[in-house]
Amino acid sequence: MSIRFLRTLLAGLLTFILVLSVPRGLTLAASVDTGVPIENVSSEIPALAASAIIPISEQPFYPFLLESYRRWATSPLGSVVGDSPRDTLLNFYAVMTHLTNTTDSIISISENHPGLFWGSTARINIQKAEGLFALATHALDSSSFPESIREDMSQESALELKEVLDYVFTHSQFPIDIPDQIGLKALNAQRTNSIDSWTLPHTLIILENIVSTSGDVPGFLFSASTVSNINRMYNLIRDLPRVDQPFASPGLYSSFTSTPGFIVPPLWYLKLPPGIRNLLEISFFDQTVLQISASLFVLLAYIVTLSFLFRRFLHTFGYSQPNEALPGFPLLAWFSFNKAWYRVIIIFPLLPLSLLSTVVIDNYINFTGTPLLLVEYILSICFYISLSILIFLSFDALGCTVSARLVQWRGGSSELQLQRVSNLIVPVFRVLGASASMFTIYRLLVVLGLPSTTVLAFSAVPGLAIGLGASKLLGNLFGGLSIQTDRPVRVGEFCQIGNTLGFVTKIGMRSLVLQTLDSRVTIPNSIVDEQTIVNFSRRDANSDECPTQSLVVRVAVTRRFNSDQVADLLFFARLALADIKGVHEPLVSIEEEQSEGCTILCHALVAVHSWDDYIVARERILLRLEEVVEQVHLSQRSIGVSYDTSSDQLECIPDLIRDLVETDPLLKLKSCRLMTIAAFSYEFNFRFHAHHGSLSAIKDSIDRLNHDLLASFADQGIEIPYPTAVEIRKLA
Numbered sequence: 001m002s003i004r005f006l007r008t009l010l011a012g013l014l015t016f017i018l019v020l021s022v023p024r025g026l027t028l029a030a031s032v033d034t035g036v037p038i039e040n041v042s043s044e045i046p047a048l049a050a051s052a053i054i055p056i057s058e059q060p061f062y063p064f065l066l067e068s069y070r071r072w073a074t075s076p077l078g079s080v081v082g083d084s085p086r087d088t089l090l091n092f093y094a095v096m097t098h099l100t101n102t103t104d105s106i107i108s109i110s111e112n113h114p115g116l117f118w119g120s121t122a123r124i125n126i127q128k129a130e131g132l133f134a135l136a137t138h139a140l141d142s143s144s145f146p147e148s149i150r151e152d153m154s155q156e157s158a159l160e161l162k163e164v165l166d167y168v169f170t171h172s173q174f175p176i177d178i179p180d181q182i183g184l185k186a187l188n189a190q191r192t193n194s195i196d197s198w199t200l201p202h203t204l205i206i207l208e209n210i211v212s213t214s215g216d217v218p219g220f221l222f223s224a225s226t227v228s229n230i231n232r233m234y235n236l237i238r239d240l241p242r243v244d245q246p247f248a249s250p251g252l253y254s255s256f257t258s259t260p261g262f263i264v265p266p267l268w269y270l271k272l273p274p275g276i277r278n279l280l281e282i283s284f285f286d287q288t289v290l291q292i293s294a295s296l297f298v299l300l301a302y303i304v305t306l307s308f309l310f311r312r313f314l315h316t317f318g319y320s321q322p323n324e325a326l327p328g329f330p331l332l333a334w335f336s337f338n339k340a341w342y343r344v345i346i347i348f349p350l351l352p353l354s355l356l357s358t359v360v361i362d363n364y365i366n367f368t369g370t371p372l373l374l375v376e377y378i379l380s381i382c383f384y385i386s387l388s389i390l391i392f393l394s395f396d397a398l399g400c401t402v403s404a405r406l407v408q409w410r411g412g413s414s415e416l417q418l419q420r421v422s423n424l425i426v427p428v429f430r431v432l433g434a435s436a437s438m439f440t441i442y443r444l445l446v447v448l449g450l451p452s453t454t455v456l457a458f459s460a461v462p463g464l465a466i467g468l469g470a471s472k473l474l475g476n477l478f479g480g481l482s483i484q485t486d487r488p489v490r491v492g493e494f495c496q497i498g499n500t501l502g503f504v505t506k507i508g509m510r511s512l513v514l515q516t517l518d519s520r521v522t523i524p525n526s527i528v529d530e531q532t533i534v535n536f537s538r539r540d541a542n543s544d545e546c547p548t549q550s551l552v553v554r555v556a557v558t559r560r561f562n563s564d565q566v567a568d569l570l571f572f573a574r575l576a577l578a579d580i581k582g583v584h585e586p587l588v589s590i591e592e593e594q595s596e597g598c599t600i601l602c603h604a605l606v607a608v609h610s611w612d613d614y615i616v617a618r619e620r621i622l623l624r625l626e627e628v629v630e631q632v633h634l635s636q637r638s639i640g641v642s643y644d645t646s647s648d649q650l651e652c653i654p655d656l657i658r659d660l661v662e663t664d665p666l667l668k669l670k671s672c673r674l675m676t677i678a679a680f681s682y683e684f685n686f687r688f689h690a691h692h693g694s695l696s697a698i699k700d701s702i703d704r705l706n707h708d709l710l711a712s713f714a715d716q717g718i719e720i721p722y723p724t725a726v727e728i729r730k731l732a
Helices: 003-034 038-044 062-074 085-108 120-137 150-171 181-189 224-237 252-257 274-280 289-315 331-347 350-364 369-409 415-447 452-459 461-469 471-486 525-530 563-578 611-634 647-661 695-716 722-731
Strands: 197-199 206-211 218-222 494-497 500-507 511-515 520-524 533-535 548-557 583-592 598-606 636-641 667-677 682-690
Touching: 062 085, 085 120, 085 150, 085 206, 085 218, 120 150, 150 224, 150 252, 150 369, 206 224, 274 289, 289 331, 289 350, 289 369, 331 369, 350 369, 369 415, 415 500, 471 500, 471 511, 471 520, 471 525, 494 511, 500 520, 500 611, 511 525, 520 525, 548 583, 548 611, 563 583, 563 598, 563 611, 563 682, 583 611, 598 611, 611 636, 611 695, 636 647, 647 667, 647 682, 647 695, 682 695
Parallel strands: none
Antiparallel strands: 197 206, 206 218, 494 500, 494 533, 500 511, 511 520, 548 598, 583 598, 636 682, 667 682
16 A cells, blocks of 8 residues: 555545535534524513513422422432423422532632642532533433534533523513423313423423433433524523522523633632633633633644654555564564554554543533534544544454464464465455444444434445446456465466466455566456466465476587487486475476487476566576586597507506596596597597586586696606697697
């Protein structure tokens, strides 16, 4: 996989997610801010008319509110969601009042509390307040928000809803009778169609009998439409005068959004001088200076870390080599194995980093509103894309590990064996990883708020692509399965597919790669499956053993050799090839040519798996055979003596030559005969076998033999006629 391809893939994926999610996020932001038109909401909020206002203490629901408040004060456990609108509404109102009183009491002791952090008692009270807040948010149907921001938007909506209810309960000109189960049945009896919902009079606050999001407990919740419009309702009353009443929570939402921390600000912040706090709480776009600067710092640290890890990730696709290899496999194989897990290690920190950044910005810095929505959208996209990449890389690394372990368990240790097993195992794991990664992307789309029907439509795209244009891909996949099952060729084998001759370097899910002498040829598996395959490799009984490739070499012999020399030629050629490392089962023969000379035909098996090794082995055999031809030529000698040589001297010449030849233990005289009575001399022909390790050593031995022969003939008084002497000097 090239770096350019990886960059393009990641950029395209990120663009695809952003194109889908940003419009959705902007739409949600707009819905949170606007809800319904101003005139519709304002017409449903009671007008401020002091003379017509009914105090909350005179409302019909007030005794039930007092009872609910006392019950939550003595036993702050249970569910806010009730079986009737009265239970849910008053439970929510009482719990939020308890929350306000608890947080106010904690904050009131901050000036006298020692140190810069809350003590154990204060932390216990803070945990109680957070528990009450969690119970209160369960009463809101927040299903209209995407999962990525659902909890935060539900919490903000609960705070805003409490202040809206404060306004409604203290500014109502009409008695508010909140029905219980019996009252709701009575209301339905007066209606044409019975419904399981109730609307707070003269407002858009609706409670519906639906399944609670807290655990499949049926009850009345504040409806999704109420939750989505609560921000707009709050903006209409946020700047209006407050009426003092024992259950009111003035400034609850603003104090929550303008300070760091979750429910209660940290103690060190509360102990800051008022002037500094006022400076830090200067607001821009509903966010304070402290929140904006701290969030930018966190995001900058996140981006720097992300860039560093991404560069390291791309670096793993470069050409750098490791310093050392692990035992058991060659360097390259183990480096590839380690790189797969190294990529997993690089990507993994992005997951906790994304979650940590979200928690810090949300709960500690306390970003709120639309800025929080956008930040959580971006971090959610980064988290799920990182998770998708991590899943794919983990499956890929697991495939490499399983391949290596399988080879080790079967007693193998070569890179070629690892490549063969990896070609079968790794693609399967990659397909599984891609499927799991695709599921993660679908999950991201759901988390970002896309409708499930849209996500299902996206899930049908792969099937549609296969039906419209991926038939060739399927053909190649099935062809690859056929090749892996029948195994006509394997990685490292020398074969001919159609008219293409080369070494198999890869058998993938889609194609097969042949390395020819001058290029790299990629052949689709469907074509390979239909072609005639000539495999020049010979496999042993154990198919895991490295195969050997056939190698045929022809060497033309231009000299005219007699039958003895031809026999020596075959003998020494077979000995020479048997001594060449990596050459197995050599077969040597000769082909008679029409013209003078013959041709040595050599067939052998060589354990090579690339063209470089193949050419080196062929050159080694050619050079060795050329040396054998020269050796046989030099091993047949002729020497003449003058006619003045006596018969006794003629009789002792063969023994003399034998002694001189066999002075070298690696020379063996095979024959010495008086073959010709020439014009100037008697011609003796002798033939010997040389068993030296190199042609140079044979020439040195012949040089020594010639000098000894001349000296010995001179001592014996045997004369060599001039023409023959000239020839001996030439050979020497």
